[in-house]
Amino acid sequence: MNPASDRTPEQPQSARTKAEEAFRSALAVIVGILAILLLVMAMDGRDGDFLAFYTGAYMVRTGQTDRLYDTEHNLAAERKFVPETEAVIPSNRPAFYYAVLSPLSLLSYPTAWWCWVGMQIATLCACWWWAARRFGYQAVAGAILYPAAGLGIASGQDAAFLLAGLVATYSLMGRGRGFSAGMVLGLAAMKPHLIALWPLVLLVQRRWRMTLGFLASASCVMSGFLAVAGIDGFLRWIALLGNDSIGAQNPAVSRLINLAALSASLGLRPVWAYGFSLFLGFVVLNLVRRMPQWRVFAVTTTASLLVAPRALFYDYTVALLPLWLAVFRSRWNFVRYVALLLMSPLVIPLITLKPWWSVIPSATVLIFLALLLIEATRVPLEKTSASEPVRNNLRCSRSSDKIGL
DSSP states (O other): OOTTOOOOOOOOOOHHHHHHHHHHHHHHHHHHHHHHHHHHHHHOGGGSHHHHHHHHHHHHHTTOGGGTTOHHHHHHHHHHHOTTOOSOOOOOSOHHHHHHHGGGGGSOHHHHHHHHHHHHHHHHHHHHHHHHHHHOHHHHHTTTTOHHHHHHHHTTOOHHHHHHHHHHHHHHHHTTOHHHHHHHHHGGGGSGGGGTTHHHHHHHTTOHHHHHHHHHHHHHHHHHHHHHHHHHHHHHHHHHHTOTTOGGGSOOGGGOOSHHHHHHHTTOOHHHHHHHHHHHHHHHHHHGGGOOHHHHHHHHHHHHHHHOSOOOGGGGGGGHHHHHHHHHHOSOHHHHHHHHHHHSTTSGGGGGSSTTTTTHHHHHHHHHHHHHHHHHHHSOOOOOOOOOOOOSTTOOOSOOOOSOO
16 A cells, blocks of 8 residues: 555546456455464464353353353353363353344354354455445455454454444444434444543534434443343443453553553553543544544544553454544545554554563554544644545545534
């Protein structure tokens, strides 16, 4: 990719050009699938996070919902499927999520694992294909080695679902379907800390229909939770999330990509991380008022990840949309270069190294966000226009997405 390319208005494509574009996109997707499958087989993460998903689904299906958030009972159940499990991997998603996954527990554990991997890869491929249709095949070519997505799937995580929800929200907003966009975004309540700033941004931008959709969806999620687990189950879930003694859900700060990791690297106490988060939220909410849609998504999603109390490498799968938008929408080369750097396999894997090296991903994400915010103050407000698909790779139109709904 050449992020320094001049952007020109989109020209009509011939049938041959469209066919070549589709072929290149399909080839990039196939290469991406093969790369992820190789990573899955190399890591063999079936005894990781998926074990908690499968166990939670099994417990809900077999009527053990009242013990769903009991760590000792969880560990006993997990050892039925993976006997060598030493420490509990808590089923810390809302109970309704495991109710949705319960049919998966009808399969044997190894079969369910490969079905899960297939579901995650298919979801990620759908996001890649959306990006290829909107930005061109180079969007997929630049994303197939994005480490957060591949490592997340190989670890048995479900972050591809969140990315798909964010992409669907962006697409629905561009079509002026605010209420539907809000409902899709509200489904992310299964990991609320990753969308912490979104409700406030919706209010600041006065996106009332989207706010109503978000509240409606979040209410349905909460109602489903209470229907499955009851109020006692909800209280046990809250207690589980606050249990700092569980290693699987409380990794070392150096393994996080957020402001907490940055402040810890400077030798500051945790209270400073909260102060930095409040300050960042204040800056974002003040600057986001008149941003175009693409920048709203890039800034809000990235800032939400930075202020999240627990943001691991696989959580940054959802950052793929902000990175795409920055590469193909930003007018500033600095923004595009840093976005390409984050999309490459050079930065995020550094969290596996010793401190100081491990803080580079957090610092790079903060620099990316800062550049987005600085650009917002330097570039005049773009004229609003219909959010049409942007093709021809980086040679896309200057037109921005809708601001209002």
